[in-house]
Amino acid sequence: MIYDVIVAGMGPAGSTAGYYLSKAGLKVLALEKEKLPRYKPCGGGLTTKTVEALDFGVSELFLDTIHGGIFTFKDKALKLMCDMPYAYTVNRREFDYFLTGKAKEAGAKIIDEERMTKIGKKDSHILVETVRGTYEGKYLLGADGVNSVAANFLYPKVKRKILAALESDVKAPADRIETLRGLFQIDFGSIPLGYSWIFPKKNYFSIGSAGMGKSAKKIKEFYKQFIDAQKILNGIEIDKAHGCTLPMPYSQNVKLAKDRVFLLGDAGCLVNPFTGEGIYFAVESGKTAAGTLINHWDNPKAESLYDKAIKEKFYFEFKWAHRLMRLVNAFPGLSYQIICDHKEVMHVYFELLRGTLTYEQTVKNLTVKISKYLKSKIGIK
Ligand SMILES: Cc1cc2nc3c(=O)[nH]c(=O)nc-3n(C[C@H](O)[C@H](O)[C@H](O)COP(=O)(O)OP(=O)(O)OC[C@H]3O[C@@H](n4cnc5c(N)ncnc54)[C@H](O)[C@@H]3O)c2cc1C
Incomplete structure (x- = not known):
């Protein structure tokens, strides 16, 4: 049997693509290496723009509605609220399984515990080898996460930039949860x-x-120091943390699709370099890959159309988000001081996550504020 599209990986990218492709009547086979539902180390912060990007409601999965933040730097804390929610929290096991269910309902054939191990070619088709067999498809969507076999197949020599992370889900008494209800705590000073x-x-x-960089190598140490410094976690048993990684965007010249293989979500390194947000880009790349194939089936330009669409949508903002990250990382104490003196600056963070303000505007405004601030400190008007 030759499938129209084989999707590898049932995270938000693969499930979204599988949903749209199946809904359009294409024969879709989705392969997932883990037994579903599976655990995924993740903050589970779902921005409002992600919810708006989905074709169906997911509010039944929300564990909290976020309309404020506590921004900490060393022993200082700044709490800011905004008038509208900018994110929700979800459990990734539940959220991802829900999306997989939508792909299945739309007609995708889903096989779990079926890890893609190798990719090959037969005539103009793609051969996908797994731990159990070989499948044939006209296209392959690599939505197989940060350690993507598909990305490695297309670019065995391209070294990916990676952020190392440690994450734990920690049971806490209701009164502790209540102190942080509706808030993301983001800390800039510990690492x-x-x-x-x-x-x-x-x-x-x-x-x-x-x-x-160097912080990735010492992530265990920084993570422990961060936990030890948090009063809200005093006396709470912290389970062993899950080690994981976040990819940073590919450079402009790496094509996100080639020779009937498309890279989606983390497999295509589609993560915001400033916030680490990736679910939105996974969903959007799933939609864009599916839309491209539905509208340009068997068109030899389909791959370059997908590459162009994704880069036009996201790369300009990624470039400015990267600049914002460099600015904050170069002057963490100063950035925090400016936030404390000009609280409206931090409201920008909410707007960025909502997607109602651009990173370019933000970086330009912030550099002007930093320059004014420094001048005022040394008496230049
Ligand atoms: C610690 C941490 C915290 C994060 N917090 C947030 C957050 O709060 N909000 C946010 O928006 N983003 C967050 N992210 C980023 C986000 O988790 C990812 O960007 C997002 O999950 C990408 O979705 P995806 O579908 O591309 O990949 P994934 O969700 O990783 O899904 C890939 C799937 O492919 C499967 N797979 C892997 N290899 C194979 C194979 N060979 N064959 C078949 N299947 C395979 C995996 O089992 C998995 O199910 C965080 C990331 C980390 C590491």
């Missing part, structure tokens, strides 16, 4: 070139730290 977080869920916290 050079990184950040830590505590996100509230129904009866547990998602806690984590992520860092790159």
